[in-house]
Amino acid sequence: MNTIIETRNLTVEYKAQSRGQPKKRALKGLNLKVHQGEVFGFLGPNGAGKTTTMNVLLGFVNPTAGDAFLFEVNVREPIARQRIGYLPELTYYYKFLTAEELLRFYAKVFRIPRAEADRRIDALLKLVELEHARKRPIKTYSKGMQQRVGLAQALINNPDLLILDEPTSGLDPLGRMKVREIIQRLKNEGRTVLFSSHELGEVETVCDRVAIINEGELKVEGSVSALVEQHNTNLEQVFLKIVGYQPQEAA
Amino acid sequence: MNIVFAIAGVVIKELYRRKDFYVLFVMTAVITLAMGSVRFFNDPKIALYLKDLCLLLIWISALVIAIATTARQIPAEREARTIFPLLAKPVTRWQVILGKFLGCWAACGIALVVFYLFFGLVSASREQAWHATIFLQGMWLQWSMLAIVIALCLLGSVVFAAPSSNATICFVIVGGILVLGRHLHKLAMQQPEPLGSIVTTIYFLIPHLEWFDVKDFIVYNNDSLRFADCALASLYAGFYTTFLLVATWIVFRRKPLNT
Numbered sequence: 001m002n003t004i005i006e007t008r009n010l011t012v013e014y015k016a017q018s019r020g021q022p023k024k025r026a027l028k029g030l031n032l033k034v035h036q037g038e039v040f041g042f043l044g045p046n047g048a049g050k051t052t053t054m055n056v057l058l059g060f061v062n063p064t065a066g067d068a069f070l071f072e073v074n075v076r077e078p079i080a081r082q083r084i085g086y087l088p089e090l091t092y093y094y095k096f097l098t099a100e101e102l103l104r105f106y107a108k109v110f111r112i113p114r115a116e117a118d119r120r121i122d123a124l125l126k127l128v129e130l131e132h133a134r135k136r137p138i139k140t141y142s143k144g145m146q147q148r149v150g151l152a153q154a155l156i157n158n159p160d161l162l163i164l165d166e167p168t169s170g171l172d173p174l175g176r177m178k179v180r181e182i183i184q185r186l187k188n189e190g191r192t193v194l195f196s197s198h199e200l201g202e203v204e205t206v207c208d209r210v211a212i213i214n215e216g217e218l219k220v221e222g223s224v225s226a227l228v229e230q231h232n233t234n235l236e237q238v239f240l241k242i243v244g245y246q247p248q249e250a251a
Numbered sequence: 252m253n254i255v256f257a258i259a260g261v262v263i264k265e266l267y268r269r270k271d272f273y274v275l276f277v278m279t280a281v282i283t284l285a286m287g288s289v290r291f292f293n294d295p296k297i298a299l300y301l302k303d304l305c306l307l308l309i310w311i312s313a314l315v316i317a318i319a320t321t322a323r324q325i326p327a328e329r330e331a332r333t334i335f336p337l338l339a340k341p342v343t344r345w346q347v348i349l350g351k352f353l354g355c356w357a358a359c360g361i362a363l364v365v366f367y368l369f370f371g372l373v374s375a376s377r378e379q380a381w382h383a384t385i386f387l388q389g390m391w392l393q394w395s396m397l398a399i400v401i402a403l404c405l406l407g408s409v410v411f412a413a414p415s416s417n418a419t420i421c422f423v424i425v426g427g428i429l430v431l432g433r434h435l436h437k438l439a440m441q442q443p444e445p446l447g448s449i450v451t452t453i454y455f456l457i458p459h460l461e462w463f464d465v466k467d468f469i470v471y472n473n474d475s476l477r478f479a480d481c482a483l484a485s486l487y488a489g490f491y492t493t494f495l496l497v498a499t500w501i502v503f504r505r506k507p508l509n510t
Contacts, residue, residue: 014507055508058335058338058339059338059339060335060338060339060507060508061507061508062505062507078341078342078343079341080341081339081340081341082341084339086335086336086339086340088332088335088336088339090332091336092331092332092333093333093336094261094265094331094333095331096264096265096268096269097261097264101264105257105260105261106336106340108253108254108256108257108260109253109254109257109337109340109341109342110340110341111253111254150336153336154336157340163339
C-alpha cells in the first residue's frame, strides 16, 4: 500500500517567548505513516502537537529536525502540495470576493484550464449547496456557509489527499452530516483523508485508523476497531486513558 | 507566472472594491475644480498654479494609495488567516511576494492613469493644448518611483506586524527622501567626522525618489525629457525594486506561520 504521508523523527522547537525560558518542543521525534485510501484521525488534547504536525506538512513551519513527506516528496518542496486539499479549522477567505471568484482564483493557482475550472466550480458549489449564493461576496455568508466554501476550495484541485483541521467545528448537525458524507465519498473514490477533531464519536464513525499524540509524542497508532476491542470500551474512553486523564472523585 | 498574476488579480479586485481610491480621486477632482473655478486677481498664470496643485495632489494621492494598499497586504493575509489556504497550495513565498507587488503596482498604475487623464483634461481646458509626451513621461516616472515605494513597504510589512506602524514608517522615509534626499550630501559636508561620512553613505545608499519628480517640467516647461534619461531612471528604479523584493523574500521565507 502506498504511503501518502510520512514523518520521520519529526521534531519542532519554538523559540522561547521570553529570555531565560527554554525552547518549547512542540513535537518530539514523531514517526507517522498514513496509507493511500485511509481516513486517518489525528487526535490529541489541545497543545499536543496536532496543528504543528499539520503546519509542517503544509510547509508553514520548518522542522527543527527530521523530515516529512507527502507522496514521497519532502514537504519543503512546494510541488508536494500539488495534490492536496486543505481546510483550516477557522475558515477565513478574501471576503470581498464571491464564492465563484474565490474558487476561480484557487483554480488559477493550480493552473486548471478555464473550461475545466468552470465545470469544477459548478459541481463543487452544487456539492456544498452554495449555488444560490455564488455571486454574493463571502462577507455576507454565515459561518456554516463560509465553512462550506472552505470545503469547496479544498476540493478544487480534485485532491488525492485532503487535510482537514477540525472540519466540523461551528457547523450545525446538517452541516456535520454533509462533511461526513463528503469524506465518505472521497474515501470511496480511493482518496486519503487526514483529519483532526475533538469530536471522538465522529472520528469513530468515519476513520479507519487513528493516531493519538500527547505532549508532542505519539502515544498510540492503530485501527479504530482494534483499539476499541483491545481496551474494551469506546474511543472516547480509550483517548482519555491514553492521555492520562484522571477523573476527580465526587466530593 | 500564472500564480503571480492570480495573486495580483486579487489585490487589484480588493482595491477597486474598497473606497480608498474613489475617495482620493474625488478629493483631488473637487479641490482642483474648485481652485480652477476661482479667478485669483486675474492672474494669467493661474493655469500653471492649478496644474502645479493638481500634480501635487496626484503625487500625494498616489503615495497614499501605494503605501496604504501595500502596508496591509501581508499582515492582513496573516490576520485574516487567508495566507494558510494559499500557502497550502503549490505556491512559494516568493510568488506571494511577487504577486502582491505586481498587484499593488498595477493598482497604482490604474489609479495613475485615471488621475493623469483628469489632469490632462483640466490642463487642456485651461491651456487649449495637450502636451502628451511629457504627461506620459511624468506618469511613467512616477509609476517607476512607486515601484520602489511599494517594494519598500512590502519589506516593512514582513518586518512589522501592524500595518499602521509600517505605513507610518514608510510615509516618513518616503517623505524624508523626497524632501531632504537631494540635500543630504550638502548636509554631510557641514558635519564633523564620523557623522559626515555616515550621512554621505546614506546619501549614496538611499533610493533618490526625488529624481523621478518631473512636476516642474510638466507645469512650467512642457518640453519632453530625453528618452535615454527616462530609460536610465527606469533601470535605477528596477535595481532598487529588485533589491528590496529579494530582501523581503529573504525575511519572509524563513518566517514561521502558525495557524
